[in-house]
Amino acid sequence: MTVTINDVAQAAGVSKGAVSYALNGQPGVSDDTRERILKVARELGWTPNLRAKSLSSAKAFAVGLVVARDPRLLGTDPFFPAFIAGIETTLVEHEYALVLTVAASADAEEMGYRKLAADSRVDGVILTDMRVDDSRIALLKSLKIPAVTLNRPETSSPFPAVCMDDTEGIAAAVEHLVSLGHTRIGHVGGPQSYIHGRSRRLAWQNAMSKAGLEASSFIEADFTAAGGLAATAELLRSAQRPTAIIYANDLMATAGQSYAQSLGLTVPDDLSITGYDDTELATYLNPPLTTVPADPLLWGRVAAQQLLSLLGGAPAADVYLPSPKLVVRASTGPVPQHAE
Amino acid sequence: MTVTINDVAQAAGVSKGAVSYALNGQPGVSDDTRERILKVARELGWTPNLRAKSLSSAKAFAVGLVVARDPRLLGTDPFFPAFIAGIETTLVEHEYALVLTVAASADAEEMGYRKLAADSRVDGVILTDMRVDDSRIALLKSLKIPAVTLNRPETSSPFPAVCMDDTEGIAAAVEHLVSLGHTRIGHVGGPQSYIHGRSRRLAWQNAMSKAGLEASSFIEADFTAAGGLAATAELLRSAQRPTAIIYANDLMATAGQSYAQSLGLTVPDDLSITGYDDTELATYLNPPLTTVPADPLLWGRVAAQQLLSLLGGAPAADVYLPSPKLVVRASTGPVPQHAE
DNA sequence: AGCGCTCTCTGAACCGGTTCAGTAGATATA
DNA sequence: TATATCTACTGAACCGGTTCAGAGAGCGCT
CATH class of the missing domain: 1.10.260.40 (lambda repressor-like DNA-binding domains)
Known part of the structure; x- marks a missing residue:
């Protein structure tokens, strides 16, 4: 045969x-x-014959990705598909495959890694959505699975990280708004259990205090449209209603923008809005969204490269990707006169 | 050890x-x-030891999915992540894994399948985004890889299909608009090389002629926001400007809605809009979008079940999922008076 | 010539399972 | 009691590679 x-x-x-x-x-x-x-x-x-090679060489020639998200909300995040595509561009060159696991709960997530390890399905994994005190690091260490993390976790981690600084973009958004005369700039953040949720909030805070402004209007949301709407509603109800809101992602920003408009507010005349991600839709909203482009494709490609070189025995060293720059569109404008 | x-x-x-x-x-x-x-x-x-099992039993205990999309646009499609999550819910129960390949071009897509076959990475694959004359069917037949297709392709196919009728939802959208008094109902479709792009157009056409209306305002777009905007612009420029537009997905609808609004039109007072997918954002737009929910999670789950039972030796029989029903929100309303 | 060394290649073990032919013993059949 | 049948199990081959110990051949050096 x-x-x-x-x-x-x-x-x-x-x-x-x-x-x-x-x-x-x-x-x-x-x-x-x-x-x-x-x-x-x-x-x-x-x-x-890959199977025979796998058996005798004790390698899987595959890397794993465990995505822990509510499956119903997974589709709302434009990050993953592009990130995965980035990973693939690297893997195909090296005859590696990607094994993808979707986990709905924390338990399922842990099981996902354990199964990958028990079946030796993969030679290493990429960790996304790093959490503040991330249990996966200890888990993978105990399972002896090499890994690469997106951004360096605060917990001490033996794994190399692929870092893309998101604070610069957020800081630029604050500065941009400040230059437009805004002083009450709110922030609708992601879950603060995620390091990217937290770092964006800190970036907003720091930039605010650097500008001599009070970083008081913060709402922790969950990166979903529903969460973005609720957070926006809360901010707009407050006594010192912000004249600008910085969102931690485009989805929340879009929901917030729509909500503000449904209240009769005009964006940006009454309220300026910025997002994060620069999804395709951001350009085509009314008004188009000022936002910070994440580069999931690049991130995925480099993370996979990093993992493969780690598997090849290279020493673990962090890689730093260029910080994304704020893209100014029409959702931000001068502070309203009456709010001066 | x-x-x-x-x-x-x-x-x-x-x-x-x-x-x-x-x-x-x-x-x-x-x-x-x-x-x-x-x-x-x-x-x-x-x-x-899965590797040993694989070698001696000549099975991979994995199924494959090759996603052929421009990686940069992949993130815009909310279908895939949820679909993959659906697949996973089935696979985890059967100790199967998902091997995902992303292909940027037609060549890369074919290579993707060939690699999966050559390396025997998977025991079967799921085919999405079926095309009108889909070369993958012959390819997989020649590679001897069992497969399941989403919807039955027009080409004769030996593979079982998991069917979800999208014509009913589109027809319902037409009827809904007709009942609101609309007579000039346009359609912004997906690429007609896809069977779902084509079937939605045909559904629109049929429903229109059933209502005694002329199905003249059709633009073929590409499921992207940019494409949706361009198509909308073209429709709104036309002499017999439609008072309602049925889009083949939410992304194009959202871009179209924003564009119309940016022209100073009010949705739905001046223009009614419907989408397809019912993404999370659809509810949170201004106005919220009337749309047809696809159920990618269910689709993925059933497709994987179908594939596994096929691998288990079950005879290939098509499965029919319930047709999604139109969800009416505020982006559709009575036809404008002056357009009667 | 004798020794050691390198280079090239062989044969077999090995990875960890599955599967098949064969055998011993128990049981049924005539 | 002799024979056929069945059950329960063994031993070995097999899947298709990798890897290691060791055998010869060829070479240079003393």
Whole structure:
């Protein structure tokens, strides 16, 4: 049926071992013999059997990604598909595959990693959505699975991180709004249990105090449209209603913008709005959204590269990606006169 | 190190073969011996080595999904993440894994399937985004990979399909608009090379002629926000400007709605709009979007079930999922007076 | 010539399961 | 009692690679 290394050995008149050495570019065969073996293998149309390779070399030639999200909300996050696509661009070049697991709960997430480990499905994993005190680090350490994290967790981690600073973009958003005369700039953040939820809030806080402003209007939301709406409603109800809101992602910003408009407010005349992610839709909203582009494609590509080089035995060193720059569109404008 | 079937055999005082039979619930060992072997295996903490199983049983215990999309646009489609989550809910129950491939081009897509086949990474695949004359069917047939398709392709296909009728929802949208007095109802469709792009257009056409209306305002777009905007602009420029537009997905509808609003039109007073997908954001737009919920989670779950039972040797039979029903929100309203 | 060394290659073990042919013993059949 | 049948199990081959110990051949050096 399919041609095996045995067939090649027989056809070339050498032993299995010699064929293995020749095909893997290892020493142990002369150049002449190597050429001959390769030629025979080519003629016979031999292709390596990944399963056999996996068994004997104890490698899976695959990396894993466990996505812990409410499945119903997973579709709302534009980050993952693009991130996965980025991972793939690297993997295909190295004949690796991506094994994807979706987990609905924290338990399921842990089980996901445990299954990947127990079945040796993967040689390493990429950790996204790092949490402030992330139990996965200890888990993976105990499971002895190499990993790469997106951004460096606060917990001490033995795994290399691929870092993309999101504070600069948020700070730029604050500065941009301040330059437009805003002083009451609110922030609708993501869950503060996530390091990116927290770092964006801190970035907003720091930029605010740097500008001599009080960072008082903060609402912790959950990155969903529903959460964005609720947080916006709360901010707009408050006595010192903000004239601008910085959202931790585009989805919440869009929901907030729509909500504000439904109240009769005009964006940006009555309320300025910024997002984070720069989803495709952001450009096509009315008004188009001022936002900070995440670059999930690049992030995925580099994270996968990082993981593969870690698997190849390279020392674990963090990689820093360029900080994304604020993209100014029409959802931000001068502070309203009456609010001065 | 890890405990193998050999260790169990030795500890139980039987042969490897007996252990294998016992662990797999196969005949060939007495109940007493089986019990004893299972007990020993449990005590020793034996877990099957998937790689060895894969090699000897020639199965991968994984299914594949090749997503062919421009990676940069992948994030805009809320379908995939939820669909994948649905697949996962089935797979975890059966100890199967999902191998995901992202392909940017048609060539890459074919390569994706070929690689999965050559490496025997998967035991079967799920085909989404069926095209009118879909080359993947012949490809998979030649590669001898079992498959399940989303909806039945027009090409004759040996693979079972999981069908979810989208025509009913579109027809309902037309009827809904007709009942509101609209007569000029346009359609912004997806690429007509996709069967779901085409079937939605046909559903619109049929419903229109059923209502005695002319289905003349059709623009073929590409499911992206940019495409939705361009198509909307074209429709609104036309002499017989439609008073309502049915979009083939929410993303285009949202972009269209924003564009219309940016022209100073009011939705739905000047223009009614419907989408397709019922993304989370649809509820939180201003106005909230009338749309047809796709149920990617269910679709994924059933497709995976279908594939697994196919792999288990069940005969290939199509499955029909309930047709999604139109969800009416505030983006549709009575036809404008002056347009009567 | 004798020794050691390197280079090339072989044969077999090994990874951890599955599966099949064969056998011993118990049971049924005539 | 002799024979056929069945059950329960063993031993070995097998899946398709990797890897290691060791055998010869060829070479240089003293």
